[in-house]
Amino acid sequence: MxxxxxxxxxxxxxxxxxxxxxxxxxxxxxxxxxxxxxxxxxxxxxxxxxxxxxxxxxxxxxxxxxxxxxxxxxxxxxxxxxxxxxxxxxxxxxxxxxxxxxxxxxxxxxxxxxxxxxxxxxxxxxxxxxxxxxxxxxxxxxxxxxxxxxxxxxxxxxxxxxxTIIALGNIRFSVMALIRGVIAGGLLFWLGSWSNRQSADYIKKQEELRPATRELAVKATEVAIFGAAFLLLMSIMGIDLTAVALLGGALGVGIGLGLQQIAANFVSGIILLIEGQTTVGDYVELDGGEKGTIVKMTARACVLETFDGKWIVVPNEHFVTTRVVNYSDQGSANRYEALFSVGYDTDINRVPEVIERAVRALDFVLVAPDGPDCELRGFGESSVDFAVEYWVNGIDDGKNKYGSVVLFAIWNALKAEGIAMPYPHRVVELKGAMPKGNV
Structure with a gap:
């Protein structure tokens, strides 16, 4: 009152x-x-x-x-x-x-x-x-x-x-300082977000840099911008930066004790960006069975997109501490093989030339580092087994069905040459006299 x-x-x-x-x-x-x-x-x-x-x-x-x-x-x-x-x-x-x-x-x-x-x-x-x-x-x-x-x-x-003073324990500050800090903080972090977006767009347009280098530069710029904004805000509010240093030490202990996994994933993300052995666009397979194309790399995890459109979030630590199969960088060549068989009555010396010619005619099959190579793999119970190896750009996935097209080409080539593809045969031998039935 x-x-x-x-x-x-x-x-x-x-x-x-x-x-x-x-x-x-x-x-x-x-x-x-x-x-x-x-x-x-x-x-x-x-x-x-x-x-x-x-x-x-x-x-x-x-x-x-x-x-x-x-x-x-x-x-x-x-x-x-x-x-x-x-x-x-x-x-x-x-x-x-x-x-x-x-x-x-x-x-x-x-x-x-x-x-x-x-x-x-x-x-x-x-x-x-x-x-x-x-x-x-x-x-x-x-x-x-x-x-x-x-x-x-x-x-x-x-x-x-x-x-008008507000007291929180040993900390005392005026209402005006609080209002000034809220306004300045909002402006600084808005400016930081805008600057971060502009710098990220500029860095991502530098195509002469590796994708991993661009991602690392974006993350480093983001940390620098928001770190500077935070320090400037502390200065505007009149907070002693030695207190911030003590707070940072306490946070470091907290991270070491309670946030080990987050810290490990963050450091692993920096290692991945620096090394550049795994980057956006690579098709990878992890020890846990996860496989897909890396579509995004963040400070905590990598996002894999599978062939059926699902996204899998994999912590960065898995890429550093476990075995990772990196099939290729985006656009590099990969070798695949297609298995087929012919009958024992076939002149198998003709088969390699026929199949290599048919596969080489496909527009996606490469001649370098090696052209199609048809190999004899073995003699089965009912067939002679072959395999043709070929190189293509990219991964045989849902968008690039190389294997199916190659198998169609093999089938059509064998049919055109009159070469039959076998199926299992069984010979049944009956010993002794056949029982006579009543007519």
Missing amino acids: EQQSEFVTKLMSWLNQARDIAEGWLLSPAAWSQFALLALAVFGARYATRRITPLAAKLLDPGEKDSFLATARRFAARFLPLMMPLLAYGFTAAGEEVTRSLFGSGDVIALGKRVFFFLAARLFVQQVLRDPFLKLLGKYVLVPVAALYAVGLLDDISLRLEE
Whole structure:
């Protein structure tokens, strides 16, 4: 109740002060001259805006161009709605200097100047800002602050917030410091996110770098940006960085004791990115049976995409501590084989030439590092067994069914040459006389 009555008393004193000021302005010739200068500043700002805005809009219009300069011109054109209040602010600032030099006071025109600043801030939030976070911050921070500045209450409220202390044990800080830290933290980490996105896009466009090197550069840039933002925020809030060092030591002990797996995966991810032996686009198979193409590498895990479209999240530690079969980098050659058989009545000396010619005719089969090679593998119970080895680019998976096409080519080639593919035969021999049945 005492705090509430104190606030009411303070509010009433502000209202009384505002009433006294208004009465003084109505009875003062200097105040009327300031009103006249204020009206003149508004007229001049509106006239200049009508003349300058079309020319500025034409100058800043880049047309259909898409370059850095065109982007900068489009960005500058977004500030054109602020021309009128900013020109009025400048004219009233000049008028304030004149009235203070002539009459020794300029409170009326100073109020007008602050009002124009408020209008500029409001237009800035409504028409210039487009990012949702910045728009929200402007709506609930910038505009209220500009309103308090316009009515002359900003200094009093700031002082009151500075004097209001919050104590948490041995830690003491003012409400103003807390508000300043929240606002600065939001801005810094938004700027960090934007910078991280821009730098990541730039690094990923550097095709002369290995994919692993690009991923490592992206992660290092992200850590550097957000680390700098955190340290800058601590400095803005007035927190001693030695306390941060102690906190970092405590966190290090916590990580060592309770977060061993997370720390191991993080370090393993850095090792993978530095070595570059496994990177995005590789088709790998782990000891646990997981196999697929690496589509994403994060600080904690790698994401494998299987042939049927499923994503498997594999911790980075598995790539370092277990055996990993890396079939190829993206686009490299791989060797496969297709098994088939012919009958014993076939002239098997003809088979290699027929099959190699048929497989070599397929457009996806490579001639380097080696062309198709048909080999005799063995003599079975009912067939002579062959295998043809061939090289292709990529992996025989759901998108590239090399094996099926090769088997079709083998079948058609054998049929065209009149070579039969065998099936199991059984010879049944009956000994002794056949029993005679009744007819």
